[in-house]
Amino acid sequence: MAENMPTNSSGGESLLYLTDEQLRKGIEAMFFAYRGFTADPDRILENMDYGRAHHRAVHFIHRSAGTTVGNLLAILGVTKQSLNRVLRTLFDDELVEARVGKKDKRERHLHLTEKGRALERALSDAQRSRMRSAYRAAGPQAVQGFRTVLEAMMDPELRRQFQGLVETGQ
Amino acid sequence: MAENMPTNSSGGESLLYLTDEQLRKGIEAMFFAYRGFTADPDRILENMDYGRAHHRAVHFIHRSAGTTVGNLLAILGVTKQSLNRVLRTLFDDELVEARVGKKDKRERHLHLTEKGRALERALSDAQRSRMRSAYRAAGPQAVQGFRTVLEAMMDPELRRQFQGLVETGQ
DNA sequence: AGGATATGTCAGCCTTGTTGACATTCCAAG
DNA sequence: CTTGGAATGTCAACAAGGCTGACATATCCT
Numbered sequence: 001m002a003e004n005m006p007t008n009s010s011g012g013e014s015l016l017y018l019t020d021e022q023l024r025k026g027i028e029a030m031f032f033a034y035r036g037f038t039a040d041p042d043r044i045l046e047n048m049d050y051g052r053a054h055h056r057a058v059h060f061i062h063r064s065a066g067t068t069v070g071n072l073l074a075i076l077g078v079t080k081q082s083l084n085r086v087l088r089t090l091f092d093d094e095l096v097e098a099r100v101g102k103k104d105k106r107e108r109h110l111h112l113t114e115k116g117r118a119l120e121r122a123l124s125d126a127q128r129s130r131m132r133s134a135y136r137a138a139g140p141q142a143v144q145g146f147r148t149v150l151e152a153m154m155d156p157e158l159r160r161q162f163q164g165l166v167e168t169g170q
Numbered sequence: 171m172a173e174n175m176p177t178n179s180s181g182g183e184s185l186l187y188l189t190d191e192q193l194r195k196g197i198e199a200m201f202f203a204y205r206g207f208t209a210d211p212d213r214i215l216e217n218m219d220y221g222r223a224h225h226r227a228v229h230f231i232h233r234s235a236g237t238t239v240g241n242l243l244a245i246l247g248v249t250k251q252s253l254n255r256v257l258r259t260l261f262d263d264e265l266v267e268a269r270v271g272k273k274d275k276r277e278r279h280l281h282l283t284e285k286g287r288a289l290e291r292a293l294s295d296a297q298r299s300r301m302r303s304a305y306r307a308a309g310p311q312a313v314q315g316f317r318t319v320l321e322a323m324m325d326p327e328l329r330r331q332f333q334g335l336v337e338t339g340q
Numbered sequence: 341a342g343g344a345t346a347t348g349t350c351a352g353c354c355t356t357g358t359t360g361a362c363a364t365t366c367c368a369a370g
Numbered sequence: 371c372t373t374g375g376a377a378t379g380t381c382a383a384c385a386a387g388g389c390t391g392a393c394a395t396a397t398c399c400t
Contacts, residue, residue, distance in 0.1 A: 017310045023298045024233070026305070026317065027207075031226075032328045033320035034204050035247065037197075051355055056201075063194070070377060077205065082357055084379065106366050106377045128193045134322035135196070138315065140187045145308065145315020147196065150203035152304035158202045221386060240346060252388055254348065276346045276397045 040126035053078075053086045055123055058112065061096055062120045066109045068101070075161055095119055210296035223248075223256045225293055228282065231266055232290045236279045238271070245331055265289055 016022065041055050060075055061067065069087070073080055087110075090096040095116035101107035112120060135143050151159060186192065211225050230245050231237065239257070243250055257280075260266040265286035271277035282290060305313050321329060 014310070017313050018302055018305055020298060022313075023301045023305070024294070026301050026313070027229075027294075027297055028233075028332060029317055029320040029324075030204065030207050032332045033323040034200065035328060036324045037200050039325060053356060059197075063198075068377080069379090078356085079358065080378075081359085081380080085356080088379090101377095104367070104377080106364095108378070124194070124197075127197055128190060130323060131193045131196050132188055134319050135188055135193070137322040138318040140184065141311075142315030142318040143187050143192075143196070145312030146319035147199055148308040148312040149304050149316035150199040152307040153203040153300060154199075154206045155209060158205060162198060162202045223387060238346080239348090248387085249389065250347075251349080251390085255387075258348090271346095274346080274398070276395095278347070 036130065037127070040130055041123045044122055044126060049089070053082075054090065057083070057086050057090060058095065058116060058120050058123065061110045062112055062117070062124075065111055066099075068107045068109060069098075070107070072110065090116070206300065207297070210300055211293045214292055214296055219259070223252075224260065227253070227256050227260065228265065228286060228290050228293065231280045232282055232287070232294075235281055236269075238277045238279060239268075240277075242280065247328075260286070 038052065042052065045051055045055060056076055057072065060072060064071070069080070069083070073083055076083060087096065087098075091098065093115075094113055097111050097113055098108040099111065101109055138146070151162070154162060208222065212222065215221055215225060226246055227242065230242060234241070234245075237245075239250070239253070243253055246253060257266065257268075261268065263285075264283055267281050267283055268278040269281065271279055308316070321332070324332060
């Protein structure tokens, strides 16, 4: 319905990749790929009492050991009540521990316990394994492009988070 | 923690892109990019009584006009109860209509109404706009790689869905 | 006629998000 | 040294959107 026509506004080189149809394909590719992306960890989680929210928390606590609750809130983009529900179960099950900040005693610095690291490893092994296959099948050139487009798709603020321009605070 | 070392099992060319660290970056890129990917339609939806589930339904009914309920179930990967809750509101609000199949009268073939097409356009305009910016910023080469990696990440069955090897049934 | 298929629906449950209100502890500036 | 604001935790209530199980109806196909 009035799609498909490349908006051939600029001159020379092929802009066919900016066609509405190509963009739609890209959108659906994101949708289906994200399903695959989460499928393996989800399978592991569903046997335990955890869900994707726990995965995300564990992942980022692993990545940024010693991060504060506030920092985690900013990264995950959920409310503190929502995060707290997750963190509480992780504390109770001794996967994560919170250490009172030395400089600022109001802050809680989060760390995985040995048990927590074990779960993290199981989850990320599964997820990395799929990622590795995809990367290998696609080749370094494609991976480069993959990363470039993904970064361009992020909100600027999140892109900064991603690029690690946010300090942990101790 | 015993990461970071490239598994330099094979010989010559650089396999640095298969490093655990690089894979972790890819995983987080997916996470943050998906947030951006859904952000714009979500903003539109939150003013109405709809959510992401409605968006998905409307998208795929648009893409495959006349598809059946069963087909949609397969594509979306949810239960019929879950889909039905969504479809019912779309029928009630006259965004979607169901036509009894001509060959097989058990089937319901789904179509967007004019009103439905309007919503679809609003949503996909927003989503495509971000996609287009990302594509343009990254360039055709990168887009090619982006698509290649995403396809490699899908479950094989979903990849077939994506590549459109599934007929609609009328 | 009878089994299989496509769809719809009721009821109930879970996870994970939300808002609002409030308490505690601690830092930092006046 | 007091006081406002920051970082955190918690209670309660609610909503969206998944899920299972059970059942009903219409239709097709053998």
